[in-house]
Amino acid sequence: MNTSLRRLYLTMAAGFVGLMLMLGYWQVVAAPDLNDDADNPQALQRDRLVDRGQIQSADGKVLAASRAVRVRGQRVYERVYPQGSLAAQTIGYSSPEQGKTGIEASWNRWLAGSYGTQPLLQRLNLREKRGATVETHLDTRVQEVAQSALGDRRGAVVALDPSTGGVLAMASSPTFNLQDVRTGFAQIADQPGAPLLNRATQGRYPPGSSFKVVTATAALESGLYSPGSRFDDNGRYVVNGQPIRNFGGRTFGNHTLARALQDSINTTFARIGDALGPRLAATMKAYGFGERPPIDLPESEVVPSGRYDNQGQLLAADQQGADTARLAIGQERLEATPLQMAMVAAGVANDGTVMAPHIGRRALDRGGSVVRELDPVEIGKPASPAVAQELTEMMEQVVESGTGTAAAIPNVRVAGKTGTAETGAPGTNEAWFIGFAPADNPQVAVAVVIEDTPQTGGEIAAPVARSVMETALEVGAGSGP
């Protein structure tokens, strides 16, 4: 019987080896995929055990922090958002039930302390699961002004440091209180106006006349035009059998290119667009159109700007077959995000070089050492410094004596451009203002959009931009610590 016993034992041992092999598959081979599985509720819940790092503003305010609580004798961490609804869509939330958005998602590796060799050290219990602190460029003072200037109106504000691409403020209205995500997410999602949407990076609006800054860039860069180039306007310019008219049906007669920008003369820019043809597309591309801006937000929360077809698909960047006359005045199915238009303003402000926009500045571990730093990165050069200087002077005229006078700040040179895009519904516009200040030493560039308003960009968006720029200059935002 002992032979049988030995064989039976070997059979069982083979079965146990089978167990070990199968277990190895799940715990070693398939484990990374399973842990990253978006449907894995345990992975979300496990985050509760991590002492996530803080998210801080440039002016030293805590935007997000973790608080230890005891649940049934176990220490877990809750996320708290001391600033409530301030920059809610940009900071984002981190919740075991709702997942992660905004900075909470894009900087998760550092916030959760799973960067570098940390996960291994934690596994071996040589390190606690503690996340790094993320310092952002956001300035709560600028952000607050941006949000209160928007008020109840739907729209968005983006303020950039033109020389670094740092995001000083990014506001989207309506907003919501991050603190309510844990308890009342359904109510937030049901609110009118989709408060969870980050209009600054996800809202696509026809840029209207604010796009003329891009057209003017292409015009000056082409060498075909200078600020003093002269044009004649008789109130209409016919393209494809349909006339393009000026805002309010005005006629301007003989004028310069600088004057055309100052008074936002459609016919002249349409004429230029016709003449530029594909050169306009090249300048757009240099400003960042056609690509998702490389900002440190989750890809799903950032959309590219450009021409969209009726199905909401982005059309090819080379603008094949586009009516460049209408494109030049921000029409022809052109849609832009406030972030993209802020990048246009910042590009002009930064001597013609567009910097990659970024919200986070660096991550510091609990010992205070820098574990990640985002250095300024150039992503496009739509204009030479000389052209940028010409553009700046033209944009200053807009604020001094053109459509954008409401953006003027006493004793500060402000450059800007208004936009008033018709939405299709009679009497309602998407009102824009883009600009920067001080024009001779730019510290802040902004883009403001206000949805569905009967007013023009100069009337309603320019004052918002003014408040934001004025505050940014007052507090010295972006000058760095």
Place this chain on the structure above:
Amino acid sequence: MNLSIRTQELGFLAVSAVLGILGAVAVATANADELDFGALPGAVAVLGVFIAMHVTLRLKAAYADPYVLPLVGVLAAIGLVELHRISPELARDQTIWFVVGGAVFILVLLFLPDHHVLQRYRYSLGAAAVLILILTMIFGTTINGSRLWIEIGQGQTIQPTELAKVLVVMFLAGYLADKRELLAIPTSRVAGVPVPPMSALGPALVFLAISLLLIAVLNDFGTAILFFGVFLAMLYLATGRTSYVVAGLAAIAVGAAAVWAAIPRIQDRVDAWIDPFGDAQGLGFQLVQSLYALADGGLVGPGLGRAFLVNPDGSTVIPALQTDFIFSAVAAELGYVGAIGIILCFLLLVQRGFAIAGAANDGYSKLLAGGLTAVLGIQAFLIIGGVIRLIPLTGVTLPFMSYGGSSVVTNFGLIAILLLVSHRSRASRLEAKRAAEEPA
């Protein structure tokens, strides 16, 4: 150095105790800001139980195998720590069951001087097994679709099939020891398969059929497979004929197919096994959650008490974590390395069991020890294989680790008998040797 068997055992037990204490410390320090000494009385009690069992072995079974009790100690310690980590109430209950199990272990050794007594009562024991199943069928409470439990008041239930499995082994060992010569020689062939004389095999088959039928009524297919598996293993041990096993496995396949075709619940289980992620929120939920927990454990694991196993509302991430899925919980906390350790403990236990059977002096003892070992091994394989998706999930307990009194008490009794066989065989060999050495 020539230590006695029992002193060796004490040394191994000390290692088990250290493992258990380290585990308890890991849990106590894992989540609390201050140390949690709530588990201390329970740990002391379980340590006391193992010391009492050891002392009993010293007094009554000095020659018994020294590895079995420490291996059980490791499994029990880690299982208990894991239960405490899931919920201290579970560990408190389980501690009580360890005390009762230890008492049963001691009583078996004190009042059963020789396991051959059981051979005499083989038919009574077989009848008792059937009776238990019938009583369960009549008085049983249905939980999770299976009528496996009998309420004994105050919400406490017992699971009589756990006891029945040991009785079945006792019956089969006695019966097969009687008939093994007859069974080993096929007298006819059916469709090319050699068939033993029906006069010898018949009663065993009838017994098996009754048992399986009753278990089918109870809707517990894990136990059915366990019974059939043990029957085949013991038939093989008794006859040494592979052809019987092959025929038996074929019968299992046919039976399983029939059960699968007839019972929707079984189809669901199989579907959940083939593609758990296809219905991850429904049928596949338990299994998918188990696999997520295994993946979280990874190679090394975060340590006892440090994985995420209990939701904030107190529910466990895998339903039935403390019973069917206790292995997944341990694997999630100790990682692949620790889980391999647990599997090796079971494998070593099985190895010791078969070694005890091999060293036994007579056919009955070999069959009894081999059968009891087969029960432990098959049961561990069924449930571990189920929770790691090697085989379809069946709800049997993981010996010494799963939460549940019936399982703990029965398995301690099982171990007592195994050690008794070990002691008797070595003791009688030594006696024979002494008798031979003494001058006539």
